[in-house]
């Protein structure tokens with residue numbers, strides 16, 4: 001079975017002040033795109049760096065997720081620490097993900113540059129940050145997803161397949 005982690009990092013969502021819309025949006029997009037069987041491993045936690053690092057490590061090392069997507073906590077506010085936590089648990093960073101997502105988000109909001117969203121590799125897991133705004137989820141995930149299955153191939157993870165009409169991915173011919 002393929003496991004994919006989703007972590008909504010938000011003080012308010014974790015306190016039940018508002019519904020976890022961003023995390024649910026990630027699950028719904030992956031359900032629409034992926035044709036391989038997969039299961040979400042789902043967490044909603046506050047913007048606490050230690051807790052976030054522990055959760056990312058748990059989903060990667062213990063739950064065996066090949067991909068862990070976080071939502072929220074990427075901005076400049078004092079409590080936004082998702083990129084720091086991501087960098088702390090990764091051996092390798094992939095700055096191209098953040099660059100492309102910010103470029104895409106700029107088509108919608110000039111505040112796109114406030115997101116420090118990034119991605120990186122921890123062993124056989126790809127960690128990816130998305131901003132917490134519900135509308136940002138599809139805008140950001142759809143632009144980087146075409147490269148994700150091949151990235152997971154390269155780190156020795158499972159073979160992800162998609163419905164090409166909904167999400168066209170790219171694997172270079174070897």
Ligand SMILES: Nc1ncnc2c1ncn2[C@@H]1O[C@H](COP(=O)(O)OP(=O)(O)OP(=O)(O)O)[C@@H](O)[C@H]1O
Pocket residue numbers: 009010011012013018019020021022047071072073074131132133134
């Ligand atoms: N479920 C939701 N419903 C409506 N807006 C949301 C929801 N989740 C996030 N947002 C919006 O997206 C923004 C960013 O989300 P995020 O959870 O990272 O915010 P935040 O300001 O860091 O929240 P918190 O202070 O609770 O951690 C929020 O300021 C809020 O406007």
Ligand SMILES: Nc1nc2c(c(=O)[nH]1)N[C@H]1C(S)=C(S)[C@@H](COP(=O)(O)O)O[C@H]1N2
Pocket residue numbers: 071072073074075076080104105108109111112113114115116130131132133135136137139140
């Ligand atoms: N596509 C998209 N990207 C976006 C936004 C958005 O509304 N749409 N909001 C921006 C804003 S206002 C902030 S502060 C940062 C960080 O958001 P986060 O702290 O919720 O991760 O993401 C930015 N990126």
